Amino acid sequence: MSGRHSGEAPTHTVEGTDPRLFVQVHEPQDAAIGNRPVLLIHGFSSSSALNWEATGWVAALLGAGRRVITVDLPGHGRSAAPDDCDSYSPSRIRADLLQIVTDAGARPLMSGDSSSGLDVIGYSLGSRLAWEFGATQPELVHRLVLGGPNSADPLADFDLSAAQQHLADGTPIQDVSTAGLLRMAQLLPSNNIFALLSLVEAIKSEPFDAAEAVPHMPMLLVAGDQDERAVTLPVLASIATAAGTAVKELLIPGRNHTNVLTNRAFKQAAIEFLAP
Amino acid sequence: MAELTFPLPDLGEGLIEATVLEWLVAPGDQVERNQPLVEVETSKSAVELPSPQAGKVLRIHGEPGQSISVGQPLIVFDVPDDSAGIVGTVPKDEAPKRRVRLSAVLDED
Amino acid sequence: MTETTYAQSATGAEVHTTHIQEPRVLSMQQALNTALDEILASNTKALVFGEDVGHLGGVFRVTDGLQAKHGSSRVFDTPLAESGILGLAAGLAMAGFTPLPEVQFDGFAYPAINQIVCQIARLNYRSRGTMPMPITLRVPSFGGIRAPEHHGESLEALFAHVPGLKVVSPADPHQAYHLLRYAAASPDPVIFMEPKARYWQKAPVEAAPGDDLAGARIARHGRHLTLVAWGAMVARCLQVAELAAEDGIDVEVLDLRWLSPIDGVTLAESVGRTRRAVVVHEAPLTSGLGAEVAQLITASCFDTLRSPVERVTGFDVPYPSGDLEDEYVPNVDRILYGIQRVLEYKRG
Numbered sequence: 001m002s003g004r005h006s007g008e009a010p011t012h013t014v015e016g017t018d019p020r021l022f023v024q025v026h027e028p029q030d031a032a033i034g035n036r037p038v039l040l041i042h043g044f045s046s047s048s049a050l051n052w053e054a055t056g057w058v059a060a061l062l063g064a065g066r067r068v069i070t071v072d073l074p075g076h077g078r079s080a081a082p083d084d085c086d087s088y089s090p091s092r093i094r095a096d097l098l099q100i101v102t103d104a105g106a107r108p109l110m111s112g113d114s115s116s117g118l119d120v121i122g123y124s125l126g127s128r129l130a131w132e133f134g135a136t137q138p139e140l141v142h143r144l145v146l147g148g149p150n151s152a153d154p155l156a157d158f159d160l161s162a163a164q165q166h167l168a169d170g171t172p173i174q175d176v177s178t179a180g181l182l183r184m185a186q187l188l189p190s191n192n193i194f195a196l197l198s199l200v201e202a203i204k205s206e207p208f209d210a211a212e213a214v215p216h217m218p219m220l221l222v223a224g225d226q227d228e229r230a231v232t233l234p235v236l237a238s239i240a241t242a243a244g245t246a247v248k249e250l251l252i253p254g255r256n257h258t259n260v261l262t263n264r265a266f267k268q269a270a271i272e273f274l275a276p
Numbered sequence: 277m278a279e280l281t282f283p284l285p286d287l288g289e290g291l292i293e294a295t296v297l298e299w300l301v302a303p304g305d306q307v308e309r310n311q312p313l314v315e316v317e318t319s320k321s322a323v324e325l326p327s328p329q330a331g332k333v334l335r336i337h338g339e340p341g342q343s344i345s346v347g348q349p350l351i352v353f354d355v356p357d358d359s360a361g362i363v364g365t366v367p368k369d370e371a372p373k374r375r376v377r378l379s380a381v382l383d384e385d
Numbered sequence: 386m387t388e389t390t391y392a393q394s395a396t397g398a399e400v401h402t403t404h405i406q407e408p409r410v411l412s413m414q415q416a417l418n419t420a421l422d423e424i425l426a427s428n429t430k431a432l433v434f435g436e437d438v439g440h441l442g443g444v445f446r447v448t449d450g451l452q453a454k455h456g457s458s459r460v461f462d463t464p465l466a467e468s469g470i471l472g473l474a475a476g477l478a479m480a481g482f483t484p485l486p487e488v489q490f491d492g493f494a495y496p497a498i499n500q501i502v503c504q505i506a507r508l509n510y511r512s513r514g515t516m517p518m519p520i521t522l523r524v525p526s527f528g529g530i531r532a533p534e535h536h537g538e539s540l541e542a543l544f545a546h547v548p549g550l551k552v553v554s555p556a557d558p559h560q561a562y563h564l565l566r567y568a569a570a571s572p573d574p575v576i577f578m579e580p581k582a583r584y585w586q587k588a589p590v591e592a593a594p595g596d597d598l599a600g601a602r603i604a605r606h607g608r609h610l611t612l613v614a615w616g617a618m619v620a621r622c623l624q625v626a627e628l629a630a631e632d633g634i635d636v637e638v639l640d641l642r643w644l645s646p647i648d649g650v651t652l653a654e655s656v657g658r659t660r661r662a663v664v665v666h667e668a669p670l671t672s673g674l675g676a677e678v679a680q681l682i683t684a685s686c687f688d689t690l691r692s693p694v695e696r697v698t699g700f701d702v703p704y705p706s707g708d709l710e711d712e713y714v715p716n717v718d719r720i721l722y723g724i725q726r727v728l729e730y731k732r733g
Binding site: 046050054055056059060187188189190258259260261262263264 | 289290297298300310312315316317319320321322323324326
């Protein structure tokens, strides 16, 4: 494990370029030796600060003695917003995440060693990335918690040209989902709208196909029962169950896609599910 | 005992109000500094507010579903009149321990 | 409990005189709070302002309840800008008000040095006496509460060096109550250094000051040696005097109170009797106020002094945070060593 004072954090390039992603490793106060780190992947148009810190997730995990790795996705939060579309493709992001967690000290799973491996918590778009990351990194990922998950990425159906037209001259967007996603992205003045549209474009070229690669480590699927973006949670659960994966499901009453994040039952269930 | 009221803090991004989702503490609870107090939702996100100080909760403002404006009272603590400020700790007034002894022959001329 | 009389001040402000009538046991926080309350009630031109002094009631509760009682136009919060707080104080004083600003911690006064030194201290001089600056700047000062950097510093030598400023520090609740009222009634700017380590200890506050508030006071009478101190170090020196008595040494403790102007008469009278002196302060040694005190004693008592004046002080380093402050602030042993050095001194 790389300790807190073990020197300068290594920086590595992936495929020859530095993604300039903003990464933070949060150390618990009573460093429970032997706990594997937890990677948090935030949702579209959010950031680690909004998705995980302001909602109390980082504090709750630190309080449970877990070491937490947060990363802002490209074009989000304090990460760079490159001009090229390739920087935003899910496959490229997964490669960057693998390099980041390795640099942060995550090591392949070894049976009987609770410090080995990595737990991953994703939310919304972050759940899609976590699903794929778990499916492609079985020797690293120990368990998954997927919040507000969707069996088909709503960003794949995003009407990009309508959004660009709307941004250019105000033409109303016909598609309800597209209009809603763009409104969400524009709510935060700090968002780089054009970087987010690059992400959408990259996702459209690599749409989510949950059945194509299914994670085999145990997973917990969580959503608010008012979450219109996660109504396909049971579909994901059945895909995973059919592949032999142990799946737990949790619906939080009265909560939607935005406000389920602060819920204590959600956090407590995740902490217990990931307990070493 | 004295009452110490904390208003809904500025949540940034130009937000002027928030809706209470769920209180995580109740009147009578003794809370620690940074302990989560309440979940609130703004037009942009949900936020868990940590306690700005340790103390006993006297009153809370806002039922779940009610909105509170930034600057309006959120929670009232019951604190000892002489409790320390936000910075530092109250020094203990204890008898000093000495190691040094004085020795002198004083001429009183 | 309080009595009100009415008078007309020179500036035209309606002035009522209210003060406590019978002894009360108060902490220094409460004593200062009571004094501020009375000042606001009696002087309609008095204003209390600073960071968190209004709604919150101050980080040390000194202004607790004053905004609710006197209104947010007379007790108000300012932005986090000390230069603005003191600039505002200067302007309000020009306009005939009696400002009682607070700088939240000693180390936060540095950004306001320009306003304090270049404006407040000399506007009366510059205007040939037409612009008095009746400002009382309250500064929670000195160390002792395990606070972070900039929250434990001793700035008295900086301020005492500036012509036009008065500097005072109370040692206990009684002194705090009466000196704050005295300072607020002064036509001159006063830097009022509150020893934050002593905020919580309770002691009786008498209705009458008991002595001339303009000078120093003898906190404990003794025959063999004078300990000179101010602020939080007065209480420590009183502890040391008790310990010295166990060894047969009768120590006098002189609470200087005013650090500018220094009461040289009381110093000379005390050390003239005891013939030995040790000055104690938390501030660093070099160019600290102890040097000024030592010279005043030497000039008046040179013929009778049995030993050079000793200084027991903080070290010439930035004030340390947290637990290290126990090593920095003079403790009873270091003060006893200082006394022993004076007692052992042999001429020749």
